[in-house]
Amino acid sequence: MSERIINILAKDDELSKKILLELEEKLDARGFLTTRDFSNEAELSIVIGGDGSFLRSVHENDFPEVPFVGFNTGHLGFFQELSIDDVDKFVENYIKSEFKQESLHLIETSVHYEGGESKLYSVNEMVVKANKSKAVELDVFINSDYLERFFGDGLIVSTPAGSTAYNYSVRGSVVHPKLECIQMTPLAPINSKAFRSLQNSIIVPPNFIIRFEPKKRYEGEIILLNDGEERIFKNVTSVEINLSYKKIYRIVFSKNIYWNNLKDKFL
Ligand code: NAP
Ligand code: MN
16 A cells, blocks of 8 residues: 655744644554655645645645645634644544545736736735835726726735635625635725725626736836735736636535634634
8 A cells, every 4th residue: 555645844833843743643653654845645734833834835835736734823823723732633533534625716816027927826815016115006907897997005806715814804805715706805095086996895706807907107016915925026017817727625624614713713
Protein backbone atom coordinates (compact mmCIF):
# COMPACT_ATOMS: atom_id res chain seq x y z
CA MET A 1 0.00 0.00 0.00
CA SER A 2 1.22 3.48 -0.78
CA GLU A 3 2.09 5.88 1.99
CA ARG A 4 -0.57 8.20 3.40
CA ILE A 5 1.04 11.62 3.53
CA ILE A 6 -0.32 14.52 5.60
CA ASN A 7 1.11 18.05 5.32
CA ILE A 8 1.24 19.95 8.59
CA LEU A 9 1.83 23.67 8.15
CA ALA A 10 2.17 25.62 11.37
CA LYS A 11 2.45 29.29 12.18
CA ASP A 12 5.67 30.22 13.94
CA ASP A 13 4.52 30.68 17.54
CA GLU A 14 4.72 28.58 20.71
CA LEU A 15 1.12 27.37 20.75
CA SER A 16 1.09 26.42 17.06
CA LYS A 17 4.40 24.55 17.48
CA LYS A 18 2.96 22.63 20.44
CA ILE A 19 -0.05 21.50 18.37
CA LEU A 20 2.29 20.64 15.48
CA LEU A 21 4.36 18.31 17.68
CA GLU A 22 1.23 16.74 19.16
CA LEU A 23 -0.24 16.07 15.72
CA GLU A 24 3.03 14.69 14.35
CA GLU A 25 3.33 12.26 17.25
CA LYS A 26 -0.27 11.05 17.07
CA LEU A 27 -0.52 10.79 13.29
CA ASP A 28 2.89 9.10 12.94
CA ALA A 29 1.76 6.56 15.56
CA ARG A 30 -1.23 5.77 13.34
CA GLY A 31 1.02 5.09 10.36
CA PHE A 32 0.71 8.40 8.51
CA LEU A 33 3.74 10.10 7.04
CA THR A 34 3.62 13.70 8.21
CA THR A 35 5.66 16.41 6.53
CA ARG A 36 6.29 20.09 7.24
CA ASP A 37 7.22 20.65 3.60
CA PHE A 38 4.13 20.84 1.46
CA SER A 39 3.69 17.75 -0.74
CA ASN A 40 1.19 17.62 -3.59
CA GLU A 41 0.99 13.84 -3.02
CA ALA A 42 -0.56 14.39 0.41
CA GLU A 43 -4.18 13.43 1.12
CA LEU A 44 -4.65 16.33 3.56
CA SER A 45 -3.05 19.62 4.63
CA ILE A 46 -3.46 20.65 8.23
CA VAL A 47 -2.94 24.37 8.82
CA ILE A 48 -2.25 25.49 12.38
CA GLY A 49 -2.80 29.23 12.78
CA GLY A 50 -5.52 31.76 12.03
CA ASP A 51 -7.27 32.68 8.81
CA GLY A 52 -4.17 34.62 7.77
CA SER A 53 -2.07 31.43 8.02
CA PHE A 54 -4.71 29.53 6.05
CA LEU A 55 -4.76 32.18 3.31
CA ARG A 56 -0.95 32.30 3.12
CA SER A 57 -0.54 28.54 2.83
CA VAL A 58 -3.15 28.40 0.06
CA HIS A 59 -1.35 31.16 -1.87
CA GLU A 60 2.18 29.90 -1.22
CA ASN A 61 1.30 26.45 -2.50
CA ASP A 62 -0.47 27.74 -5.59
CA PHE A 63 -4.07 26.78 -4.70
CA PRO A 64 -3.47 23.02 -4.39
CA GLU A 65 -6.06 20.28 -4.86
CA VAL A 66 -5.06 18.72 -1.53
CA PRO A 67 -7.91 19.48 0.91
CA PHE A 68 -7.32 21.61 3.99
CA VAL A 69 -8.40 21.51 7.59
CA GLY A 70 -7.41 24.08 10.19
CA PHE A 71 -6.60 24.23 13.89
CA ASN A 72 -7.22 27.76 15.10
CA THR A 73 -4.44 29.41 17.06
CA GLY A 74 -5.11 32.86 15.55
CA HIS A 75 -7.55 35.57 16.55
CA LEU A 76 -10.71 34.72 14.68
CA GLY A 77 -10.18 31.56 12.65
CA PHE A 78 -13.28 31.66 10.51
CA PHE A 79 -11.77 29.06 8.15
CA GLN A 80 -10.24 27.10 11.01
CA GLU A 81 -12.86 24.63 12.22
CA LEU A 82 -10.86 22.85 14.92
CA SER A 83 -9.65 24.18 18.24
CA ILE A 84 -6.49 23.23 20.13
CA ASP A 85 -8.41 20.78 22.34
CA ASP A 86 -9.64 18.82 19.34
CA VAL A 87 -6.43 16.93 18.43
CA ASP A 88 -7.50 13.47 19.68
CA LYS A 89 -11.05 13.79 18.38
CA PHE A 90 -9.70 14.93 15.02
CA VAL A 91 -7.35 11.94 14.70
CA GLU A 92 -10.16 9.47 15.56
CA ASN A 93 -12.73 11.05 13.25
CA TYR A 94 -10.25 11.41 10.43
CA ILE A 95 -9.30 7.72 10.60
CA LYS A 96 -12.99 6.79 10.59
CA SER A 97 -13.56 9.10 7.58
CA GLU A 98 -16.21 10.98 9.52
CA PHE A 99 -16.03 14.19 7.58
CA LYS A 100 -17.32 15.78 4.40
CA GLN A 101 -15.40 17.58 1.71
CA GLU A 102 -16.43 21.04 0.56
CA SER A 103 -15.12 23.18 -2.24
CA LEU A 104 -14.56 26.91 -2.31
CA HIS A 105 -14.55 28.84 -5.57
CA LEU A 106 -11.75 31.34 -6.05
CA ILE A 107 -12.12 34.59 -7.91
CA GLU A 108 -9.71 35.36 -10.71
CA THR A 109 -8.48 38.81 -11.66
CA SER A 110 -6.93 39.75 -14.98
CA VAL A 111 -4.97 42.99 -14.79
CA HIS A 112 -4.29 44.58 -18.16
CA TYR A 113 -1.55 47.21 -18.29
CA GLU A 114 0.60 48.79 -20.97
CA GLY A 115 2.93 46.01 -22.05
CA GLY A 116 1.28 43.03 -20.39
CA GLU A 117 -1.31 41.17 -18.40
CA SER A 118 -1.27 39.40 -15.02
CA LYS A 119 -3.62 36.84 -13.58
CA LEU A 120 -4.25 36.64 -9.83
CA TYR A 121 -6.41 34.31 -7.73
CA SER A 122 -8.12 35.13 -4.43
CA VAL A 123 -9.81 33.11 -1.72
CA ASN A 124 -11.46 36.02 0.13
CA GLU A 125 -11.37 39.08 -2.06
CA MET A 126 -9.62 41.41 -4.46
CA VAL A 127 -9.65 45.08 -3.50
CA VAL A 128 -8.95 47.78 -6.09
CA LYS A 129 -7.53 51.01 -4.68
CA ALA A 130 -5.35 53.92 -5.75
CA ASN A 131 -1.75 54.19 -4.60
CA LYS A 132 -0.75 56.47 -1.69
CA SER A 133 -4.26 56.51 -0.18
CA LYS A 134 -5.63 58.70 -2.99
CA ALA A 135 -9.24 58.24 -3.98
CA VAL A 136 -9.53 55.99 -7.00
CA GLU A 137 -11.61 57.00 -9.99
CA LEU A 138 -12.80 54.28 -12.32
CA ASP A 139 -15.59 53.24 -14.64
CA VAL A 140 -17.40 50.06 -13.64
CA PHE A 141 -18.82 47.66 -16.21
CA ILE A 142 -20.85 44.51 -15.63
CA ASN A 143 -20.09 42.37 -18.69
CA SER A 144 -20.34 44.91 -21.50
CA ASP A 145 -22.82 47.13 -19.67
CA TYR A 146 -21.53 50.39 -18.24
CA LEU A 147 -22.76 50.72 -14.64
CA GLU A 148 -21.17 53.76 -12.99
CA ARG A 149 -18.23 56.09 -12.53
CA PHE A 150 -16.87 55.30 -9.07
CA PHE A 151 -14.87 57.77 -7.00
CA GLY A 152 -13.83 56.80 -3.48
CA ASP A 153 -11.40 54.66 -1.50
CA GLY A 154 -11.91 51.55 -3.61
CA LEU A 155 -14.04 48.55 -4.44
CA ILE A 156 -13.99 45.10 -2.89
CA VAL A 157 -14.91 42.08 -5.00
CA SER A 158 -15.42 39.12 -2.69
CA THR A 159 -16.17 35.42 -2.86
CA PRO A 160 -18.92 33.94 -0.68
CA ALA A 161 -16.20 32.60 1.66
CA GLY A 162 -14.65 36.06 1.82
CA SER A 163 -17.97 37.79 2.46
CA THR A 164 -17.38 37.62 6.23
CA ALA A 165 -13.92 39.22 5.96
CA TYR A 166 -13.16 42.76 4.70
CA ASN A 167 -16.53 42.84 2.91
CA TYR A 168 -18.37 42.38 6.20
CA SER A 169 -16.52 45.25 7.88
CA VAL A 170 -17.85 47.67 5.27
CA ARG A 171 -21.41 46.37 5.55
CA GLY A 172 -21.43 44.02 2.61
CA SER A 173 -23.77 41.01 2.81
CA VAL A 174 -22.89 37.64 4.28
CA VAL A 175 -23.22 35.14 1.43
CA HIS A 176 -23.61 31.41 2.11
CA PRO A 177 -20.66 29.56 0.51
CA LYS A 178 -23.00 27.20 -1.37
CA LEU A 179 -24.08 30.14 -3.54
CA GLU A 180 -22.01 30.67 -6.66
CA CYS A 181 -21.70 34.44 -7.08
CA ILE A 182 -19.46 37.42 -6.55
CA GLN A 183 -20.16 40.55 -4.58
CA MET A 184 -18.89 44.06 -5.29
CA THR A 185 -18.87 46.42 -2.30
CA PRO A 186 -17.83 50.08 -2.32
CA LEU A 187 -15.30 51.53 0.13
CA ALA A 188 -16.27 55.07 1.12
CA PRO A 189 -17.96 56.00 -2.18
CA ILE A 190 -18.14 59.75 -2.77
CA ASN A 191 -21.69 60.82 -3.55
CA SER A 192 -22.09 64.45 -4.50
CA LYS A 193 -23.21 66.57 -7.42
CA ALA A 194 -19.89 65.69 -9.04
CA PHE A 195 -19.95 61.92 -8.52
CA ARG A 196 -22.69 59.37 -8.04
CA SER A 197 -22.30 55.63 -7.55
CA LEU A 198 -24.06 52.78 -5.74
CA GLN A 199 -23.62 52.93 -1.99
CA ASN A 200 -24.51 49.33 -1.31
CA SER A 201 -23.05 46.10 -2.58
CA ILE A 202 -24.27 44.29 -5.67
CA ILE A 203 -24.16 40.52 -6.20
CA VAL A 204 -23.81 39.02 -9.68
CA PRO A 205 -23.98 35.45 -11.09
CA PRO A 206 -20.81 33.34 -11.42
CA ASN A 207 -20.31 33.75 -15.18
CA PHE A 208 -20.46 37.56 -15.05
CA ILE A 209 -17.38 39.73 -15.43
CA ILE A 210 -16.91 42.87 -13.35
CA ARG A 211 -14.58 45.25 -15.17
CA PHE A 212 -12.89 48.40 -13.90
CA GLU A 213 -11.33 51.00 -16.16
CA PRO A 214 -9.20 53.40 -14.13
CA LYS A 215 -9.12 57.08 -15.09
CA LYS A 216 -5.74 58.76 -15.48
CA ARG A 217 -5.66 61.36 -12.71
CA TYR A 218 -3.37 59.56 -10.22
CA GLU A 219 -0.75 58.55 -12.78
CA GLY A 220 -2.31 55.18 -13.28
CA GLU A 221 -0.91 53.58 -10.14
CA ILE A 222 -3.39 51.02 -8.93
CA ILE A 223 -3.12 48.89 -5.81
CA LEU A 224 -4.57 45.41 -5.89
CA LEU A 225 -5.01 44.01 -2.40
CA ASN A 226 -5.28 40.26 -2.91
CA ASP A 227 -6.39 38.45 0.29
CA GLY A 228 -4.45 41.10 2.22
CA GLU A 229 -1.33 41.05 0.00
CA GLU A 230 -0.64 44.36 -1.74
CA ARG A 231 0.62 44.67 -5.33
CA ILE A 232 1.13 47.91 -7.24
CA PHE A 233 0.49 48.07 -10.97
CA LYS A 234 1.38 50.98 -13.26
CA ASN A 235 -0.45 52.16 -16.37
CA VAL A 236 -3.43 49.88 -15.82
CA THR A 237 -5.97 49.93 -18.64
CA SER A 238 -8.49 47.50 -17.12
CA VAL A 239 -9.07 45.03 -14.29
CA GLU A 240 -11.47 42.15 -14.93
CA ILE A 241 -12.76 39.97 -12.11
CA ASN A 242 -14.95 36.87 -12.24
CA LEU A 243 -15.61 33.68 -10.31
CA SER A 244 -12.98 31.11 -11.27
CA TYR A 245 -13.41 27.47 -12.21
CA LYS A 246 -10.41 26.92 -9.96
CA LYS A 247 -11.36 25.73 -6.50
CA ILE A 248 -9.76 24.80 -3.23
CA TYR A 249 -11.06 22.11 -0.92
CA ARG A 250 -11.59 21.73 2.78
CA ILE A 251 -12.82 18.92 4.95
CA VAL A 252 -15.45 19.62 7.61
CA PHE A 253 -16.35 17.52 10.61
CA SER A 254 -19.41 19.24 12.06
CA LYS A 255 -22.83 19.39 10.51
CA ASN A 256 -24.35 22.84 10.09
CA ILE A 257 -21.00 24.38 10.76
CA TYR A 258 -21.69 27.54 8.77
CA TRP A 259 -24.34 29.18 10.95
CA ASN A 260 -22.86 27.93 14.19
CA ASN A 261 -19.48 29.25 13.16
CA LEU A 262 -21.00 32.61 12.18
CA LYS A 263 -22.81 32.94 15.51
CA ASP A 264 -19.77 31.77 17.40
CA LYS A 265 -17.38 34.20 15.72
CA PHE A 266 -19.58 37.27 15.20
CA LEU A 267 -22.49 37.41 17.64
P1 NAP B 1 -5.55 40.29 9.36
O1 NAP B 1 -5.33 41.75 9.42
O2 NAP B 1 -5.09 39.47 10.50
O3 NAP B 1 -7.10 39.95 9.04
C1 NAP B 1 -8.14 40.69 9.57
C2 NAP B 1 -9.14 39.75 10.24
O4 NAP B 1 -9.93 39.09 9.23
C3 NAP B 1 -8.51 38.64 11.07
O5 NAP B 1 -9.19 38.59 12.31
C4 NAP B 1 -8.76 37.39 10.25
O6 NAP B 1 -8.84 36.21 11.03
C5 NAP B 1 -10.09 37.73 9.62
N1 NAP B 1 -10.50 36.95 8.43
C6 NAP B 1 -9.74 36.58 7.35
N2 NAP B 1 -10.50 35.91 6.47
C7 NAP B 1 -11.76 35.85 6.97
C8 NAP B 1 -13.00 35.30 6.51
N3 NAP B 1 -13.10 34.68 5.33
N4 NAP B 1 -14.11 35.45 7.28
C9 NAP B 1 -14.04 36.11 8.47
N5 NAP B 1 -12.90 36.65 8.96
C10 NAP B 1 -11.78 36.53 8.21
O7 NAP B 1 -4.90 39.77 8.00
P2 NAP B 1 -4.84 38.27 7.55
O8 NAP B 1 -5.06 37.40 8.73
O9 NAP B 1 -3.63 38.13 6.74
O10 NAP B 1 -6.14 38.20 6.60
C11 NAP B 1 -6.21 38.87 5.35
C12 NAP B 1 -7.61 39.35 5.23
O11 NAP B 1 -7.74 40.50 6.06
C13 NAP B 1 -8.03 39.84 3.89
O12 NAP B 1 -8.43 38.81 3.02
C14 NAP B 1 -9.17 40.80 4.23
O13 NAP B 1 -10.44 40.17 4.13
C15 NAP B 1 -8.95 41.15 5.69
N6 NAP B 1 -8.90 42.60 5.85
C16 NAP B 1 -9.91 43.16 6.57
C17 NAP B 1 -9.99 44.54 6.71
C18 NAP B 1 -11.14 45.10 7.46
O14 NAP B 1 -11.99 44.33 7.88
N7 NAP B 1 -11.22 46.41 7.65
C19 NAP B 1 -9.01 45.36 6.12
C20 NAP B 1 -7.99 44.75 5.39
C21 NAP B 1 -7.94 43.36 5.27
P3 NAP B 1 -7.56 35.64 11.86
O15 NAP B 1 -7.48 36.49 13.09
O16 NAP B 1 -7.93 34.23 12.19
O17 NAP B 1 -6.35 35.76 10.98
MN1 MN C 1 -4.55 37.27 10.99
